[in-house]
Amino acid sequence: MSDRYQAPLPHQADTIAAIATALGEGGISVIRISGPKAAEVVARGFRGKHSLEGAATHTAHYGSFTDRDGKEIDEVVVTLFREPHSYTGETVVELSCHGGPFVTRRILGALVEAGARHADPGEFTKRAFLHGKLDLAQAEAVADLIRSQSDLAHRASFEQLQGKLSSEIRLLRDALIQIIGLLEVELDFVEEGLEFVDRQKLTNLLQEAISKTGRLASTFTTGKIIRDGIRVVLAGAPNVGKSSILNSLLAEERAIVTDIPGTTRDVIEEGIIVDGLAVRLIDTAGVRTAESIVEAEGVRRSERQIENCDVLLLVLDSSRHLEEIDLAHSNRLLTSLKRPEAPCILVLNKSDLTSRLTSRELVDIEAFAGLKRITVSAVNGHGLENLRLALVDAVGMRKGWSGEGGALVTHRRHHDALRRAQGELSRAMDSLVAGASNDFLSVDIRAALDSLGEIVGAVTTDDILEDIFSKFCIGK
Numbered sequence: 001m002s003d004r005y006q007a008p009l010p011h012q013a014d015t016i017a018a019i020a021t022a023l024g025e026g027g028i029s030v031i032r033i034s035g036p037k038a039a040e041v042v043a044r045g046f047r048g049k050h051s052l053e054g055a056a057t058h059t060a061h062y063g064s065f066t067d068r069d070g071k072e073i074d075e076v077v078v079t080l081f082r083e084p085h086s087y088t089g090e091t092v093v094e095l096s097c098h099g100g101p102f103v104t105r106r107i108l109g110a111l112v113e114a115g116a117r118h119a120d121p122g123e124f125t126k127r128a129f130l131h132g133k134l135d136l137a138q139a140e141a142v143a144d145l146i147r148s149q150s151d152l153a154h155r156a157s158f159e160q161l162q163g164k165l166s167s168e169i170r171l172l173r174d175a176l177i178q179i180i181g182l183l184e185v186e187l188d189f190v191e192e193g194l195e196f197v198d199r200q201k202l203t204n205l206l207q208e209a210i211s212k213t214g215r216l217a218s219t220f221t222t223g224k225i226i227r228d229g230i231r232v233v234l235a236g237a238p239n240v241g242k243s244s245i246l247n248s249l250l251a252e253e254r255a256i257v258t259d260i261p262g263t264t265r266d267v268i269e270e271g272i273i274v275d276g277l278a279v280r281l282i283d284t285a286g287v288r289t290a291e292s293i294v295e296a297e298g299v300r301r302s303e304r305q306i307e308n309c310d311v312l313l314l315v316l317d318s319s320r321h322l323e324e325i326d327l328a329h330s331n332r333l334l335t336s337l338k339r340p341e342a343p344c345i346l347v348l349n350k351s352d353l354t355s356r357l358t359s360r361e362l363v364d365i366e367a368f369a370g371l372k373r374i375t376v377s378a379v380n381g382h383g384l385e386n387l388r389l390a391l392v393d394a395v396g397m398r399k400g401w402s403g404e405g406g407a408l409v410t411h412r413r414h415h416d417a418l419r420r421a422q423g424e425l426s427r428a429m430d431s432l433v434a435g436a437s438n439d440f441l442s443v444d445i446r447a448a449l450d451s452l453g454e455i456v457g458a459v460t461t462d463d464i465l466e467d468i469f470s471k472f473c474i475g476k
């Protein structure tokens with residue numbers, strides 16, 4: 001089996017260019033050029049002390065950059081990385097100019113006129129993968145690292161970029177290759193009726209591979225939360241103080257608050273960080289029998305948010321008794337929660353006012369049975385810290401994730417491949433127990449080897465690559 005994906009050879013690739021920094025006004029912008037003619041293409045417009053074409057790798061050169069007619073566009077610094085010692089593995093030039101969109105685009109335009117092609121999204125990283133600079137899991141980590149918004153997400157993506165997941169996959173694949181080796185050696189002697197691989201040893205090796213694969217796949221529960229953060233929906237009857245709680249948690253007056261029921265009509269979403277974890281807070285319209293079309297749409301939107309949230313905060317106003325209508329709302333909200341595993345917390349707001357909503361009243365309500373209760377005041381801040389911690393607790397992340405120990409699976413693609421491999425290995429185990437022949441076993445173990453190979457890109461298809469790299473930004 002070939003162990004590296006054979007794509008159209010990047011050696012025959014053309015030279016690509018793209019703006020690598022975010023487009024906007026800033027100190028500098030960087031344009032990245034990669035390909036066999038990178039130095040040549042840049043040299044057409046570069047006017048410096050020395051010629052770029054003869055320059056050594058890992059050198060920086062100051063000069064000006066001109067358009068095709070020799071008109072100067074800007075002062076630039078170009079850094080040259082000669083093949084294979086670069087991000088992509090090809091010759092790469094990074095051209096820094098003044099950070100304005102107009103100037104940057106003009107230089108990019110001049111580079112294209114000089115023979116470069118506009119890069120596709122993720123094409124630099126794709127080339128890095130095709131040249132073996134990164135494996136596929138590491139390439140995916142590049143996009144995650146760029147997008148990370150919390151300490152944990154950053155650490156998880158950085159570890160993946162450094163190869164922590166890849167090396168665990170490699171160990172697993174090596175173990176499978178060892179088993180296949182044992183089975184195939186024996187196959188050579190089958191005609192002589194020899195069986196010299198101890199079945200018990202084979203069972204143990206296979207069992208170990210199954211457990212390790214399963215254990216790695218199960219880290220996805222944590223990994224998904226770390227990478228994507230948690231979605232927390234604030235829901236409840238009108239006027240209970242949902243928007244006020246959102247504002248207090250954000251420490252800014254983001255949502256409009258009034259004493260008129262039905263103030264919030266659309267969904268408001270903002271992010272905070274709790275214990276290093278990204279939390280998306282979603283404020284919704286108070287659910288009631290919507291009187292106007294606008295409100296009715298707001299209510300529908302709230303319900304849609306609740307359907308796919310990670311934690312539901314059901315807010316009640318503790319300064320008044322529960323009424324029939326509150327119960328009807330709460331029940332309706334709780335039934336919108338399509339994922340029964342998503343935890344729901346009862347938030348008793350307005351604790352600064354005289355409490356009328358007694359525990360007694362709540363205990364009797366069946367729909368609230370077993371729900372965690374937190375008393376807060378959006379006005380004086382009482383209980384808000386508890387609420388913040390309860391969010392992290394609710395998704396099982398109170399102790400956090402230390403980054404120590406084994407690798408973490410943060411992508412559904414990796415998780416699915418691991419589960420597939422686990423299934424294939426379990427099938428092989430069944431065959432082993434049933435006394436099936438070695439080639440029978442080998443087929444399933446090879447399939448598992450391929451499934452694991454998909455994670456790091458040792459086995460892949462153009463479709464998988466297209467799917468992964470098209471999600472990158474241009475210039476990455």
Ligand SMILES: Nc1nc2c(ncn2[C@@H]2O[C@H](COP(=O)(O)OP(=O)(O)OP(=O)(O)O)[C@@H](O)[C@H]2O)c(=O)[nH]1
Pocket residue numbers: 237238239240241242243244245256257258259260261262263264265284285286287349350351352353376377378379380
């Ligand atoms: N005393 C007191 N008043 C509060 C508290 N939280 C909110 N309020 C008041 O309750 C009223 C409604 O607050 P909102 O935050 O707009 O309530 P909401 O649940 O978002 O209401 P809708 O958007 O209409 O569904 C406002 O007058 C707030 O000032 C609180 O903790 N204590």
Ligand SMILES: [Mg+2]
Pocket residue numbers: 242243244255256263264283284285286
């Ligand atoms: Mg509101």
